Amino acid sequence: MKRRKLGFIKVVLLVSLVLNFIQCETQESLTKKRIKSVEQGLLREVYLKGTRPEKLSLFDRLQFYRVPGVSLAVMDGFQIEWARGYGTKNIAQAEPVDENTLFQAGALSQVLATLATLSLVDEGLIELDQPVNTYLRRWKMPIYSVNRQRRLTIRDILTHSAGFYEIEFQGYTPGDSLPTLVDILEGKSPARNPKLYPVYPPGTQRVYSEAGFVLLQLLLEDVTGQDFAQLVKERVIQPLHLANTTFECPLPPALQARAAQGYDRQGQPLPGGARIFPQQAAAGLWTTPTDLLHLSLALIKMARGEERDVISPLLIREMLTPRLGLQAMAFLVEGSGDDLRFYLEGYNPGFSAFLVVYPSRGQGVAIMANSDNGLYLSEEILRAVAANYNWPHFQPEEKTPYRLPVEIYQEYVGRYEVNPQYHLDVRYEDYYLIIHPTGQVPTRFYAESKSTFFAVDPYIQIQFLRDRQGRVTGLVLRQKRTRVEAKKVS
Known part of the structure; x- marks a missing residue:
């Protein structure tokens, strides 16, 4: 009888150890899966209506933002x-x-x-x-x-x-x-x-x-x-x-x-x-x-x-x-x-x-x-x-881009000066504005109102400024903690 009881206890202990091992293995596997999903699942701040948020690689985004x-x-x-x-x-x-x-x-x-x-x-x-x-x-x-x-x-x-x-x-x-x-x-x-x-x-x-x-x-x-x-x-x-x-x-x-x-x-x-x-x-x-x-x-x-x-x-x-x-x-x-x-x-x-x-x-x-x-x-x-x-x-x-009359886009085309060494060149292309900062790559901006535009990657907002006569005089760029003003010079 004692031998049977000892055998039963051994079986219970063995099952318990196996279950604990499986539980640990399951948690470890889940954690590894989550880590990989995070590493391959970075998400931009905004995405365009009619599209799905794109999942991005952490390693690629380190390079994109120049973060060491x-x-x-x-x-x-x-x-x-x-x-x-x-x-x-x-x-x-x-x-x-x-x-x-x-x-x-x-x-x-x-x-x-x-x-x-x-x-x-x-x-x-x-x-x-x-x-x-x-x-x-x-x-x-x-x-x-x-x-x-x-x-x-x-x-x-x-x-x-x-x-x-x-x-x-x-x-x-x-x-x-x-x-x-x-x-x-x-x-x-x-x-x-x-x-x-x-x-x-x-x-x-x-x-x-x-x-x-x-x-x-x-x-x-x-x-x-x-x-x-x-x-x-x-x-x-x-x-x-x-x-x-x-x-x-x-x-x-x-x-x-x-x-x-x-x-x-x-x-x-x-x-x-x-x-x-x-x-x-x-x-x-x-x-x-x-x-x-x-x-x-x-x-x-x-x-x-x-x-x-x-x-x-x-x-x-x-x-x-x-x-x-x-x-x-x-x-x-x-x-x-x-x-x-x-x-x-x-x-x-x-x-x-x-x-x-x-x-x-x-x-x-x-x-x-x-x-x-x-x-x-x-x-x-x-x-x-x-x-x-x-x-x-x-x-x-989710952001909804709008199509404006072409003449409104054309009013914003030109060069905007932040300082003598740094400009923003703005051109029109197929119901978008393409903005090219000095020394950087051009970025596409979508209209969200008659005077405000946004870029998706990275998320940047621009508001164009007008004087009392309605002429475009400059712009304000906002990106998180950054606020930049530029005067239209041509």
Whole structure:
């Protein structure tokens, strides 16, 4: 009897092992299939009505956008399913990008700065709704007409409603003299920005400005007596086990060896190397897509009360609650229920970063590239991930082209000057406009109204301008973060 029982147990164990093996094999096979589908399924932002969205190769699009390298990590079922690198982190040395390659994260720096701030709130060292001058020591926020009635608070800074004018810092070349935080706030040399001052009453409207995070960095250092990089390391990076994340500048040798080189729109390396940001809280972070998803998973768990590694659940939920429009603390938050998502994109010269997470679904993606063109590529990758993981958003948009009377097209034909060295030559061809920028390939534009046209690959919009007499005087070109004006000269 005992022998039969032992035999039965062995059979059960064997079946269990086989089933586990099959399950692991099935998941591994599914992941490989998804990776290949993403790699071969990038999607443009728009497609023409009457056609189907064309699936594109990630490798081809790297070349199309002149992006040397890109790294991405995908989260599904509340775990990081896969992470891959593509292309090169340094063209001259032919070093490949992998999942451990570090990139500058731009505005995603503000997420870690926010968490460090909330950790101080959690300890009772500061309060979100107290005026910042309560805590500042080295510099005080001046009183202007716009902030006389309502003083600037920490919460205002974290939600980009501090009232500062819009500004994104461009960093400094290695070897440059670096300004102090007070120099930056005052607009004094060697700072390269004007004086930072409010133009709106605090708390009244959302205007993206990195100025507030310079002030926040100064405040955190004044309150704790610590250098910002060390402060965030102790309060956020180490507790969340973000092994490939740092604000240290210059990078430690071990991390420098894994850091990507930044490249401009033409595929040329940034002169002097990656930019240095004394404005660390605003734009000084180096990290990887995998660490960004580890951070996102920690936020989800802390919000649910499953972890208290850094901050209480109440404060994390407050962080992820929109205050003005879609703007929460650091992140933009949109949707509700299972469709709620928090997201943010970052840009530094030569680098781009994008993060989107569905906290209720346990899904998300982080994408980082070493190019000024990185966001264009990242959005195509995002659409491929969304399609393969059945996300409800980030699908290509169908566009309807219109046929205008030929004489309207003819009015737009001519040369448009951006500057003496850069022109846009416009010609008519079979109910399209062909626009040929200096040094680039001609692109076909379709009409979507009498004065606006669009190109599909890449998606670009152009609006033609007229004077009071109805004569065409120029055009405005828009492509994501780029806006170019050109005057008609012939």
